[in-house]
Amino acid sequence: MHIVVCLKQVPDSAQIRVHPVTNTIMRQGVPTIINPYDLFALEEALRLRDRLGGEVTVLTMGPLMAEDSLRKALTFGADRAVLLTDRSFAGSDTLATSYALSMALTKIGQEFGGPPIVFTGKQTIDGDTAQVGPGIAKRLGLNQLTYVARICDLDPQAGTISVERRAEGGVQVLETRMPVLITMLEGTNEMRRGSLDDAYRAARSQIVKWSAADAGITELAKCGLKGSPTIVKKVFAPQARAEKVQHIASSDLSTDALAANVMAAIFQKQPALEGDLLRFAAGQ
Amino acid sequence: MSDAPKTDTPKTAAGRAGTKRELPEHFKAYRHVWVVIECEHGIVHPVSLELLGEGRKLADKRGVELAGVVLAGDPLTAAQVSAAAFEHGADLAYVITDPILAHYRNESYTRAMTDLVNSYKPEILLLGATNLGRDLAGSVATTLLTGLTADCTELAIDDEGSLAATRPTFGGSLLCTIMTLNYRPQMATVRPRVMSLPERQPGRWGRIVEHPLNLTEADIITKVLRFVADRESDKAQLAYADIVVAGGLGLRSAENFQLVRSLAEVLGAEYGGSRPLVQKGWIGADRQIGQTGKTIRPKLYIAAGISGAIQHRVGVEGADTIVAINTDPKAPIFEFAHLGVVADAIELLPALTRAFRAHLSVNRLAG
Numbered sequence: 001m002h003i004v005v006c007l008k009q010v011p012d013s014a015q016i017r018v019h020p021v022t023n024t025i026m027r028q029g030v031p032t033i034i035n036p037y038d039l040f041a042l043e044e045a046l047r048l049r050d051r052l053g054g055e056v057t058v059l060t061m062g063p064l065m066a067e068d069s070l071r072k073a074l075t076f077g078a079d080r081a082v083l084l085t086d087r088s089f090a091g092s093d094t095l096a097t098s099y100a101l102s103m104a105l106t107k108i109g110q111e112f113g114g115p116p117i118v119f120t121g122k123q124t125i126d127g128d129t130a131q132v133g134p135g136i137a138k139r140l141g142l143n144q145l146t147y148v149a150r151i152c153d154l155d156p157q158a159g160t161i162s163v164e165r166r167a168e169g170g171v172q173v174l175e176t177r178m179p180v181l182i183t184m185l186e187g188t189n190e191m192r193r194g195s196l197d198d199a200y201r202a203a204r205s206q207i208v209k210w211s212a213a214d215a216g217i218t219e220l221a222k223c224g225l226k227g228s229p230t231i232v233k234k235v236f237a238p239q240a241r242a243e244k245v246q247h248i249a250s251s252d253l254s255t256d257a258l259a260a261n262v263m264a265a266i267f268q269k270q271p272a273l274e275g276d277l278l279r280f281a282a283g284q
Numbered sequence: 285m286s287d288a289p290k291t292d293t294p295k296t297a298a299g300r301a302g303t304k305r306e307l308p309e310h311f312k313a314y315r316h317v318w319v320v321i322e323c324e325h326g327i328v329h330p331v332s333l334e335l336l337g338e339g340r341k342l343a344d345k346r347g348v349e350l351a352g353v354v355l356a357g358d359p360l361t362a363a364q365v366s367a368a369a370f371e372h373g374a375d376l377a378y379v380i381t382d383p384i385l386a387h388y389r390n391e392s393y394t395r396a397m398t399d400l401v402n403s404y405k406p407e408i409l410l411l412g413a414t415n416l417g418r419d420l421a422g423s424v425a426t427t428l429l430t431g432l433t434a435d436c437t438e439l440a441i442d443d444e445g446s447l448a449a450t451r452p453t454f455g456g457s458l459l460c461t462i463m464t465l466n467y468r469p470q471m472a473t474v475r476p477r478v479m480s481l482p483e484r485q486p487g488r489w490g491r492i493v494e495h496p497l498n499l500t501e502a503d504i505i506t507k508v509l510r511f512v513a514d515r516e517s518d519k520a521q522l523a524y525a526d527i528v529v530a531g532g533l534g535l536r537s538a539e540n541f542q543l544v545r546s547l548a549e550v551l552g553a554e555y556g557g558s559r560p561l562v563q564k565g566w567i568g569a570d571r572q573i574g575q576t577g578k579t580i581r582p583k584l585y586i587a588a589g590i591s592g593a594i595q596h597r598v599g600v601e602g603a604d605t606i607v608a609i610n611t612d613p614k615a616p617i618f619e620f621a622h623l624g625v626v627a628d629a630i631e632l633l634p635a636l637t638r639a640f641r642a643h644l645s646v647n648r649l650a651g
Contacts, residue, residue, distance in 0.1 A: 011454075036563070098426060126454065128576055129434035134390075134422030143505055144390045146419045162509065167388065168324050168414050170513040174389075176506040186569055229431035229467040233448065235460045238594055240619040245608070247618075250627045258627060259635035262607065263643060265623050269605045270583055276526070280552040281644040 001054035001156055002113040003045045005078070006101060006136070007038035009062055009069035010126040034069045037121030039191045040184040044151065045119050046077050046192065052156060055079040057108060057115070061089060061100055067207055074202035075194040081205065082108060086212040091225030094127070098135025099222045104215040105140060116159065116178035122147055122185055130183070137181035145174060146183045307466060314468035317343040318406040319374070320397070321352045322416055323365050324388060325513070330481065330524070331412030333372045335474060337482030338439055339410055340373040345441040349375040351406070355396050357386025366492055371484050376491040378404060384501055387508040388416050394423040395499055401428060403495065406469045408447050410439075413473035425471050431464030432471040435575065437478055437598045447472065452575050452594050459594070477523045477579040477602060522571065522578045527553035527585075528603075530573050531561065534589020534610060534629050538566040543633035544588060550640045556580075558590045574599035586636075588629035592617025609633075 011030045034042075045056045058073040060066050061084040070081035084104045092100065105118060118140075123130035130146075137144040147166040152173065154161045162175040166185050194202075212223060221227060248265055250258050267274045319339045322329040336352065343350040352369030354377050356362035366377040380396050397420065401409065409424075411417040413435050425432035433449040437459070442448045446463050447470040453460040464470040522528060529551065531544040541557070548555035556573040557566065573580060575595040581602035588609045590596060597620055600606060608621035609629045618624045625632065 094422075094432065095426060095429065123576075125576070127434075129422075129432075130418045131422040131425070131432060131434060134419060135426040137390075138394075138423050138426040144419070144423065145506075146390075147415050166415055167511070168322070168329060168416055169327075170325075170511050172387070172511055173509040174506055175509050229429070229464050230433060230462050231465055233461045233463045235453065235458055238459055238597065243622070245618045245621045245624040247624045247626070250625055255627075255631050255635040256638065258625070259632060259639040262623070262625055262632070262636060263639045266584065266605065266607060269622060273527075273584060276583075277551065277640070277644055278647055281647075 001048070001052050001117070002057065002115045003048060003054065003117045003119065004057045004059055004105060004108060004115040005038070005042045005045045005073070005119045006059050006105075006132075007042065007069060007073060007121070008035045008060060008124050008126075009033070009066040010035045010124055032065070032068065034072055035121055035124045035126075037123055037125065037184075037186055039121070040186055040188050041119035041121050041182070042073060042076060042078065043189045043191045044182075044184050045117070047189065048117070048151070048154070049079075052154070055112070057082060057112060059084065059101065059104060059108065061085070061092075061097065061104070064209075067209075070207050071202050071205070074205050075199045076192060077194055077198050080112065080208065082208040082210060084210050084212075084215055086223075088212050088220050088223045091228060092223065093228035093230045094129055094131040094135055095229055096223055096225075096227035098132050098139055099227060100212070100215070100217065101132065102136050102139035103217045104210060105136065107210070107215045114179070116156070116180070117161075118142060118179070118181045120181070120183050122183045133181055133183040140179075140181075142179050142181040143176040144181050145176065147185050148182050149185045149188055151182075307468075311466075311468040314405040314407040316348045316351055316404075316406050317346065317408045318351045318353055318378070318410065318469070319369075320409070320411045320417065320420070321354050321365050321369050321377075322412050322414060323354070323356065323361065324416065325511070326361060326364075328365055328368045329412055329414060329416075329476070331414060331417075331474070331476040333368065334476070334479040334481050335410045335412060336369060336372040336374055338474070338479045339408075340482065342408060342439060342441055342447070343375075346407070346445060348407070351375065352377045353397070353400060354379045355385045355393060356381050357383050367489075370490040371486060371488050372482050373485075373488075374490055376493060378493050378495060380495050380497050382497040382499070384497060384499055384504065387511065388419075389504060389506050389508065390419055390423055391504050391506055392497070392499060393420050394427060396497055397424045398427045399498065400495060401469060404493070409469040409471045411471070411473045413475040417473050421471060421473050428469070430467040430469060430471060431462075432473070433462045433464075434473050436472045436474050439472060439474070446470065452598055457594055475575075475579045477581045478598075480581070480602070522554045522556050522573065522580055525554035525580065526583050527551050528556060528573070528580050528582045529553050529586045529588070530556045530558065530590060531588045531629070532558040532590030533560050534591075535561075535566075536589075536630065538564070540630055541566050543630065543637070547586070547633055547637045547640070550637050550644070551584075553582075553584075558596050587617060587621070588633055590617055591615045592620065 057080040120133040150164040165172045321332040352374040436449040438450040529548040556571040585603035606621040608617040
């Protein structure tokens with residue numbers, strides 16, 4: 001079975017700094033990583049391949065340096081990596097991104113065999129939209145399974161799959177027909193350590209690089225900024241709250257005395273809270 | 285929406301997008317503000333009511349009507365959900381009732397929503413950023429080829445009458461305002477508890493517009509085999525808790541997180557933590573507070589050893605009183621906390637637990 005995992009190279013957001021004067025992002029020296037949510041998708045794909053046979057292809061869209069993430073995915077055990085890279089993709093929002101990726105997935109199907117399963121993470125850590133997965137599913141007519149916690153059953157012959165899906169207030173057990181798009185929930189598996197063989201293979205592997213034209217994209221108006229219905233109107237730093245913080249002095253006080261002052265300050269701010277707490281304590 | 289930071293220099297992105305073109309002729313018929321009223325297993329999700337409150341303001345600013353969209357499996361549910369929509373500000377409800385819609389499925393709900401939009405043409409379409417709302421919104425926006433902005437923290441109408449949707453960006457370091465100028469509807473999702481719940485107006489009523497589903501069960505490939513409801517005790521009730529105590533990396537070790545739980549226990553509070561704690565595995569993902577975790581609006585929020593990055597700030601700003609404990613007097617959390625203590629949380633948390641326990645037991649005896 002051929003499985004494709006879409007992943008994204010993202011800046012390690014915990015380390016992003018904002019320039020205090022210009023409010024621009026200081027990207028220099030910020031390390032990039034595979035979007036952590038995508039690793040759950042990759043691991044799930046590798047497990048299915050190990051169990052059922054076949055191949056795992058990883059696909060990403062991004063600048064040339066996104067090759068780093070693809071090579072990393074190969075060291076974990078992916079069989080093939082495709083980088084979709086073209087200046088015409090610059091400024092893509094999620095609608096334009098899902099268009100380009102869906103065209104590349106079609107091309108992957110033609111070149112390497114149609115995938116019954118396309119995986120993505122539930123969302124990225126830089127955009128946090130969770131929109132590209134459903135966008136790909138809709139464009140390719142794949143049955144959509146988001147927030148999947150577990151694959152319960154998969155029958156390649158019958159072409160059926162059933163999964164547990166995290167829904168509001170419970171878990172839905174869904175059964176559908178492949179091809180499907182699955183977005184994996186976090187914490188559902190643990191990424192393997194790649195083998196030494198995989199590391200050697202990854203170092204030697206040729207990464208497939210496709211331009212828009214290579215991926216069969218002829219309608220450039222659907223790509224990049226032109227193909228994006230949303231527009232970033234303004235980017236700005238948040239303002240401090242108008243009301244200044246009331247500091248509770250901590251010097252020259254024992255910790256217990258400080259705690260008493262903090263408690264008193266809380267009750268002063270929220271007079272009703274003391275009564276609420278006493279009622280709660282009385283009910284204990 | 286902007287899944288990817290669009291450029292390295294936000295100023296360029298903003299400048300480039302600064303020109304407004306005339307809305308294409310065929311979109312000019314799109315009017316009114318819609319809110320999808322999310323209902324699973326007979327319960328209206330509070331986020332939908334919160335959105336009605338926000339949708340009301342947008343509709344009034346635009347001088348248009350506010351509609352609730354009700355997708356229900358049976359007439360009784362449809363009537364109850366419509367009533368909830370009217371009592372929280374909707375002027376009318378678009379209702380599709382069909383047994384196929386009893387359980388959420390992407391295919392049937394996407395079909396129902398796109399059909400309604402194409403028939404009645406709203407200018408703004410709002411959904412809750414729940415698992416259901418996000419699953420549905422992406423499919424609907426892609427089908428309609430329109431813009432969708434996820435997880436907005438502020439919605440407004442600009443001078444030219446367009447929806448200005450503000451959300452954190454770049455992993456939560458900055459805010460950005462996103463617009464869909466030349467496509468309709470303008471779609472946005474908002475997380476639970478980001479907007480306040482409007483007051484219920486008992487007896488308020490509106491018009492109902494019924495619409496057929498035009499689908500049969502045989503058309504739908506995906507089947508719901510069963511639904512396993514969460515046990516009440518398993519659910520972290522963070523979003524709707526009155527008091528929340530949370531910890532961050534300032535706790536320095538997973539063991540020290542117990543100090544947060546102890547204080548929470550004395551206060552009858554829920555507990556949670558910042559995103560790094562989830563990434564380190566100190567707490568479960570359902571306890572994460574912030575943009576990508578839970579948004580909370582408690583009466584009292586105690587943040588211990590949390591620096592207060594934007595992505596955390598937007599998740600807690602709705603709290604009535606924020607108490608920040610941090611060793612770094614320059615930590616961003618002091619820019620939006622109400623009470624600040626420059627101290628080591630590892631020492632102060634147990635002292636606070638002792639102080640509250642003593643105060644509550646003494647006064648209980650006295651009472």
